[in-house]
Amino acid sequence: MTDLILHHYDGSPFAHKIRAILGFKGLAWRSVKIPMIMPKPDLMPLSGGYRRTPVMQAGADIWHDTQLIAAELERRHPAPTLYPQGGEGLAHALTFWADGELFGATTGAAFAHIADRMPPEFFADRAAMRGQEPAPPEKIMAAAPRLVAELDRTMHLVEGWLADGRPFLLGDAAGLADFSIFHPFWMLNRAGRKNAALLEPCPNIRGWLERIEAMGTGSPAGMDSKEALDAAKAADPVDPGESEPDAAGPALGQTVSVLAADKVPEAVIGEVVAVRRNEVVIRREDARVGTVHNHFPRFGYIVRPA
Ligand SMILES: N[C@@H](CCC(=O)N[C@@H](CS)C(=O)NCC(=O)O)C(=O)O
Structure with missing residues:
Protein backbone atom coordinates (compact mmCIF):
# COMPACT_ATOMS: atom_id res chain seq x y z
CA MET A 1 0.00 0.00 0.00
CA THR A 2 1.36 3.41 -0.98
CA ASP A 3 1.78 6.14 1.62
CA LEU A 4 1.30 9.00 -0.86
CA ILE A 5 -1.91 10.88 -0.19
CA LEU A 6 -3.13 13.71 -2.43
CA HIS A 7 -5.68 16.17 -0.99
CA HIS A 8 -7.44 17.66 -4.01
CA TYR A 9 -10.68 18.14 -5.94
CA ASP A 10 -11.48 17.04 -9.48
CA GLY A 11 -11.75 20.49 -11.08
CA SER A 12 -8.43 21.84 -9.75
CA PRO A 13 -5.93 22.51 -12.57
CA PHE A 14 -2.95 22.61 -10.19
CA ALA A 15 -4.06 19.27 -8.73
CA HIS A 16 -4.28 17.94 -12.27
CA LYS A 17 -0.64 18.89 -12.86
CA ILE A 18 0.22 16.51 -10.02
CA ARG A 19 -2.29 13.82 -11.07
CA ALA A 20 -0.70 13.86 -14.54
CA ILE A 21 2.79 13.52 -13.02
CA LEU A 22 1.52 10.56 -10.95
CA GLY A 23 0.31 9.06 -14.26
CA PHE A 24 3.64 9.75 -16.00
CA LYS A 25 5.52 8.04 -13.18
CA GLY A 26 2.97 5.19 -13.01
CA LEU A 27 2.34 5.61 -9.28
CA ALA A 28 -0.34 4.35 -6.92
CA TRP A 29 -1.74 7.00 -4.57
CA ARG A 30 -4.52 7.66 -2.09
CA SER A 31 -7.06 10.28 -3.06
CA VAL A 32 -8.69 12.50 -0.42
CA LYS A 33 -11.31 14.85 -1.85
CA ILE A 34 -11.35 18.31 -0.26
CA PRO A 35 -13.91 21.11 -0.73
CA MET A 36 -13.34 23.59 -3.56
CA ILE A 37 -14.02 26.53 -1.22
CA MET A 38 -13.52 27.21 2.48
CA PRO A 39 -14.09 25.83 5.05
CA LYS A 40 -11.80 22.77 4.74
CA PRO A 41 -11.98 21.42 8.30
CA ASP A 42 -10.15 18.13 7.68
CA LEU A 43 -7.30 19.78 5.79
CA MET A 44 -6.50 22.48 8.36
CA PRO A 45 -5.05 20.20 11.09
CA LEU A 46 -2.57 18.93 8.49
CA SER A 47 -1.86 22.18 6.67
CA GLY A 48 -1.84 24.58 9.63
CA GLY A 49 -4.07 27.04 7.76
CA TYR A 50 -2.75 26.70 4.18
CA ARG A 51 -5.94 26.35 2.11
CA ARG A 52 -4.67 25.87 -1.40
CA THR A 53 -5.05 22.82 -3.62
CA PRO A 54 -3.35 20.37 -3.92
CA VAL A 55 -1.53 19.27 -0.76
CA MET A 56 0.45 16.03 -0.58
CA GLN A 57 0.86 13.95 2.57
CA ALA A 58 2.91 10.92 3.51
CA GLY A 59 2.33 9.99 7.16
CA ALA A 60 3.11 13.07 9.27
CA ASP A 61 4.89 14.96 6.43
CA ILE A 62 2.94 17.43 4.32
CA TRP A 63 4.13 19.12 1.11
CA HIS A 64 2.67 22.40 -0.10
CA ASP A 65 2.68 23.86 -3.58
CA THR A 66 3.06 21.90 -6.81
CA GLN A 67 6.71 23.12 -7.06
CA LEU A 68 7.65 21.09 -4.02
CA ILE A 69 5.19 18.24 -4.55
CA ALA A 70 6.72 17.62 -8.01
CA ALA A 71 10.24 17.78 -6.55
CA GLU A 72 9.32 15.28 -3.81
CA LEU A 73 7.78 12.87 -6.33
CA GLU A 74 10.98 13.12 -8.40
CA ARG A 75 13.11 12.45 -5.30
CA ARG A 76 11.09 9.37 -4.36
CA HIS A 77 10.59 8.03 -7.89
CA PRO A 78 13.37 9.37 -10.13
CA ALA A 79 12.40 7.31 -13.21
CA PRO A 80 11.05 8.44 -15.58
CA THR A 81 12.62 11.79 -14.82
CA LEU A 82 10.72 15.08 -14.83
CA TYR A 83 13.87 16.78 -16.14
CA PRO A 84 14.78 14.91 -19.35
CA GLN A 85 16.22 17.92 -21.18
CA GLY A 86 17.54 21.21 -19.88
CA ALA A 214 -2.99 9.29 -22.62
CA MET A 215 -0.50 8.88 -19.76
CA GLY A 216 -3.40 8.84 -17.30
CA THR A 217 -3.27 9.74 -13.62
CA GLY A 218 -1.69 6.65 -12.05
CA SER A 219 -3.70 4.40 -9.73
CA PRO A 220 -5.71 6.40 -7.19
CA ALA A 221 -7.62 4.67 -4.38
CA GLY A 222 -10.20 6.72 -2.49
CA MET A 223 -9.47 7.59 1.14
CA ASP A 224 -11.67 9.20 3.76
CA SER A 225 -10.32 12.52 5.06
CA LYS A 226 -10.53 11.23 8.66
CA GLU A 227 -8.35 8.26 7.71
CA ALA A 228 -5.72 10.70 6.40
CA LEU A 229 -5.81 12.56 9.73
CA ASP A 230 -5.41 9.24 11.57
CA ALA A 231 -2.45 8.34 9.33
CA ALA A 232 -0.71 11.59 10.33
CA LYS A 233 -1.49 11.01 14.00
CA ALA A 234 -0.11 7.46 13.89
CA ALA A 235 3.18 8.46 12.17
CA ASP A 236 6.25 10.41 13.20
CA PRO A 237 7.60 12.96 10.73
CA VAL A 238 10.64 11.64 8.87
CA ASP A 239 14.14 13.09 9.39
CA PRO A 240 13.95 16.40 7.48
CA GLY A 241 17.51 16.03 6.15
CA GLU A 242 20.57 18.27 5.98
CA SER A 243 20.09 22.02 6.11
CA GLU A 244 21.89 24.64 4.00
CA PRO A 245 20.90 27.84 5.87
CA ASP A 246 21.71 31.17 4.26
CA ALA A 247 22.83 34.33 6.05
CA ALA A 248 19.42 36.02 5.64
CA GLY A 249 17.67 33.18 7.49
CA PRO A 250 15.41 31.60 8.51
CA ALA A 251 17.49 29.89 11.19
CA LEU A 252 17.03 26.37 12.52
CA GLY A 253 14.93 26.38 15.69
CA GLN A 254 13.33 29.75 14.90
CA THR A 255 9.54 30.09 15.05
CA VAL A 256 8.40 31.48 11.71
CA SER A 257 5.30 32.28 9.72
CA VAL A 258 5.15 31.08 6.12
CA LEU A 259 2.97 33.10 3.81
CA ALA A 260 2.23 32.76 0.09
CA ALA A 261 3.57 35.90 -1.60
CA ASP A 262 0.51 36.29 -3.84
CA LYS A 263 -1.71 37.79 -1.14
CA VAL A 264 -3.32 34.63 0.26
CA PRO A 265 -3.59 35.83 3.85
CA GLU A 266 -3.34 32.62 5.93
CA ALA A 267 0.16 32.18 7.35
CA VAL A 268 1.34 28.84 8.70
CA ILE A 269 3.34 29.04 11.90
CA GLY A 270 5.89 26.52 13.13
CA GLU A 271 9.49 25.90 14.16
CA VAL A 272 12.12 25.57 11.44
CA VAL A 273 13.58 22.04 11.39
CA ALA A 274 15.31 22.24 7.99
CA VAL A 275 16.08 24.93 5.48
CA ARG A 276 17.52 24.53 2.00
CA ARG A 277 17.77 26.73 -1.10
CA ASN A 278 14.16 26.06 -2.16
CA GLU A 279 12.60 24.36 0.85
CA VAL A 280 11.78 25.24 4.42
CA VAL A 281 10.42 22.54 6.73
CA ILE A 282 8.54 23.61 9.87
CA ARG A 283 7.37 21.52 12.79
CA ARG A 284 3.86 22.06 14.14
CA GLU A 285 1.85 20.50 16.93
CA ASP A 286 -1.85 19.94 16.44
CA ALA A 287 -4.36 18.34 18.81
CA ARG A 288 -5.88 16.16 16.04
CA VAL A 289 -2.72 14.99 14.21
CA GLY A 290 0.08 15.41 16.76
CA THR A 291 3.51 16.52 15.48
CA VAL A 292 3.73 17.15 11.73
CA HIS A 293 6.34 18.60 9.36
CA ASN A 294 5.06 21.05 6.75
CA HIS A 295 7.32 21.49 3.71
CA PHE A 296 7.13 24.75 1.75
CA PRO A 297 9.08 25.99 -1.26
CA ARG A 298 10.87 29.34 -0.83
CA PHE A 299 10.14 30.73 -4.31
CA GLY A 300 6.79 32.49 -3.97
CA TYR A 301 6.64 32.33 -0.15
CA ILE A 302 7.59 34.83 2.54
CA VAL A 303 9.18 33.30 5.65
CA ARG A 304 9.35 35.69 8.62
CA PRO A 305 10.07 35.39 12.34
CA ALA A 306 6.67 34.88 14.01
N1 LIG B 1 1.30 27.92 -6.21
C1 LIG B 1 0.28 26.95 -5.87
C2 LIG B 1 -1.03 27.37 -6.52
C3 LIG B 1 -2.16 26.40 -6.24
C4 LIG B 1 -3.52 27.02 -6.54
O1 LIG B 1 -3.66 28.25 -6.71
N2 LIG B 1 -4.52 26.17 -6.58
C5 LIG B 1 -5.88 26.65 -6.70
C6 LIG B 1 -6.77 25.52 -7.22
S1 LIG B 1 -6.33 25.02 -8.85
C7 LIG B 1 -6.37 26.99 -5.32
O2 LIG B 1 -5.71 26.70 -4.36
N3 LIG B 1 -7.55 27.59 -5.21
C8 LIG B 1 -8.10 27.85 -3.90
C9 LIG B 1 -8.54 26.60 -3.20
O3 LIG B 1 -8.53 25.49 -3.76
O4 LIG B 1 -8.93 26.73 -2.05
C10 LIG B 1 0.72 25.57 -6.35
O5 LIG B 1 1.52 25.46 -7.29
O6 LIG B 1 0.31 24.57 -5.72
Missing part, protein backbone atom coordinates in the same frame (compact mmCIF):
# COMPACT_ATOMS: atom_id res chain seq x y z
CA GLY A 87 17.62 20.06 -16.27
CA GLU A 88 15.63 21.30 -13.33
CA GLY A 89 16.37 25.00 -13.93
CA LEU A 90 14.76 25.20 -17.37
CA ALA A 91 11.73 23.19 -16.21
CA HIS A 92 11.25 25.45 -13.18
CA ALA A 93 11.65 28.69 -15.15
CA LEU A 94 8.98 27.49 -17.58
CA THR A 95 6.78 26.41 -14.66
CA PHE A 96 6.86 29.92 -13.19
CA TRP A 97 5.67 31.31 -16.52
CA ALA A 98 2.96 28.65 -16.80
CA ASP A 99 1.66 29.01 -13.23
CA GLY A 100 1.63 32.81 -13.53
CA GLU A 101 1.08 34.25 -17.02
CA LEU A 102 -0.44 31.25 -18.74
CA PHE A 103 -2.70 30.20 -15.85
CA GLY A 104 -3.83 33.82 -15.42
CA ALA A 105 -4.64 34.13 -19.13
CA THR A 106 -6.58 30.84 -19.30
CA THR A 107 -8.59 31.37 -16.11
CA GLY A 108 -9.32 34.98 -17.11
CA ALA A 109 -10.81 33.97 -20.46
CA ALA A 110 -12.51 30.83 -19.11
CA PHE A 111 -14.31 32.63 -16.26
CA ALA A 112 -15.33 35.47 -18.57
CA HIS A 113 -17.26 32.87 -20.58
CA ILE A 114 -18.88 31.01 -17.69
CA ALA A 115 -19.15 33.47 -14.78
CA ASP A 116 -22.97 33.40 -14.93
CA ARG A 117 -22.95 29.60 -14.50
CA MET A 118 -20.51 29.51 -11.58
CA PRO A 119 -21.92 29.49 -8.03
CA PRO A 120 -21.62 33.00 -6.51
CA GLU A 121 -20.02 31.34 -3.45
CA PHE A 122 -17.02 30.44 -5.63
CA PHE A 123 -16.26 34.04 -6.58
CA ALA A 124 -16.95 35.22 -3.00
CA ASP A 125 -14.48 32.60 -1.69
CA ARG A 126 -11.72 33.45 -4.15
CA ALA A 127 -12.14 37.20 -3.59
CA ALA A 128 -11.97 36.66 0.19
CA MET A 129 -8.83 34.54 -0.33
CA ARG A 130 -7.17 37.61 -1.86
CA GLY A 131 -8.74 40.12 0.52
CA GLN A 132 -10.86 41.66 -2.26
CA GLU A 133 -14.54 42.32 -2.92
CA PRO A 134 -16.09 39.81 -5.40
CA ALA A 135 -16.69 41.26 -8.89
CA PRO A 136 -20.27 40.84 -10.23
CA PRO A 137 -20.55 38.16 -13.02
CA GLU A 138 -21.64 40.84 -15.59
CA LYS A 139 -18.39 42.72 -15.00
CA ILE A 140 -16.29 39.55 -15.38
CA MET A 141 -18.16 38.64 -18.58
CA ALA A 142 -17.86 42.13 -20.09
CA ALA A 143 -14.08 41.70 -20.15
CA ALA A 144 -14.32 38.56 -22.36
CA PRO A 145 -13.13 40.09 -25.68
CA ARG A 146 -9.98 41.54 -24.11
CA LEU A 147 -9.23 38.41 -22.07
CA VAL A 148 -9.79 36.07 -25.02
CA ALA A 149 -7.44 38.19 -27.18
CA GLU A 150 -4.81 38.04 -24.42
CA LEU A 151 -5.15 34.29 -24.16
CA ASP A 152 -4.97 33.91 -27.95
CA ARG A 153 -1.60 35.69 -27.96
CA THR A 154 -0.27 33.54 -25.11
CA MET A 155 -1.66 30.31 -26.57
CA HIS A 156 0.00 30.92 -29.93
CA LEU A 157 3.38 31.03 -28.22
CA VAL A 158 2.87 27.36 -27.34
CA GLU A 159 1.26 26.50 -30.68
CA GLY A 160 4.33 27.88 -32.49
CA TRP A 161 6.69 26.16 -30.09
CA LEU A 162 5.25 22.75 -31.10
CA ALA A 163 5.20 23.60 -34.83
CA ASP A 164 8.35 21.63 -35.69
CA GLY A 165 6.50 18.41 -34.84
CA ARG A 166 8.24 17.69 -31.53
CA PRO A 167 6.04 15.41 -29.43
CA PHE A 168 6.76 17.21 -26.15
CA LEU A 169 7.80 20.76 -25.36
CA LEU A 170 11.50 20.10 -24.88
CA GLY A 171 11.88 17.19 -27.30
CA ASP A 172 11.10 13.49 -27.43
CA ALA A 173 10.41 12.91 -23.75
CA ALA A 174 7.75 14.51 -21.55
CA GLY A 175 8.85 16.35 -18.42
CA LEU A 176 7.85 18.92 -15.82
CA ALA A 177 7.65 21.69 -18.46
CA ASP A 178 4.89 19.71 -20.22
CA PHE A 179 2.85 19.04 -17.07
CA SER A 180 3.15 22.66 -15.93
CA ILE A 181 2.04 24.08 -19.27
CA PHE A 182 -0.59 21.35 -19.77
CA HIS A 183 -2.84 21.98 -16.76
CA PRO A 184 -4.16 25.43 -17.77
CA PHE A 185 -5.13 24.04 -21.21
CA TRP A 186 -6.70 20.97 -19.58
CA MET A 187 -8.90 23.33 -17.56
CA LEU A 188 -9.88 25.32 -20.66
CA ASN A 189 -10.83 22.15 -22.51
CA ARG A 190 -13.27 21.06 -19.80
CA ALA A 191 -14.80 24.47 -18.97
CA GLY A 192 -17.71 24.39 -21.41
CA ARG A 193 -18.02 24.45 -25.21
CA LYS A 194 -17.02 28.11 -25.70
CA ASN A 195 -13.76 27.57 -23.83
CA ALA A 196 -12.92 24.25 -25.51
CA ALA A 197 -13.52 26.02 -28.86
CA LEU A 198 -10.67 28.43 -28.04
CA LEU A 199 -8.29 25.52 -28.72
CA GLU A 200 -9.70 24.83 -32.20
CA PRO A 201 -7.15 27.00 -34.07
CA CYS A 202 -4.32 25.19 -32.25
CA PRO A 203 -3.95 21.63 -33.62
CA ASN A 204 -0.41 21.29 -32.26
CA ILE A 205 -1.60 22.02 -28.73
CA ARG A 206 -4.56 19.65 -29.11
CA GLY A 207 -2.33 16.77 -30.26
CA TRP A 208 0.12 17.42 -27.41
CA LEU A 209 -2.73 17.52 -24.85
CA GLU A 210 -3.91 14.12 -26.08
CA ARG A 211 -0.41 12.66 -25.70
CA ILE A 212 -0.25 13.86 -22.10
CA GLU A 213 -3.80 12.77 -21.24
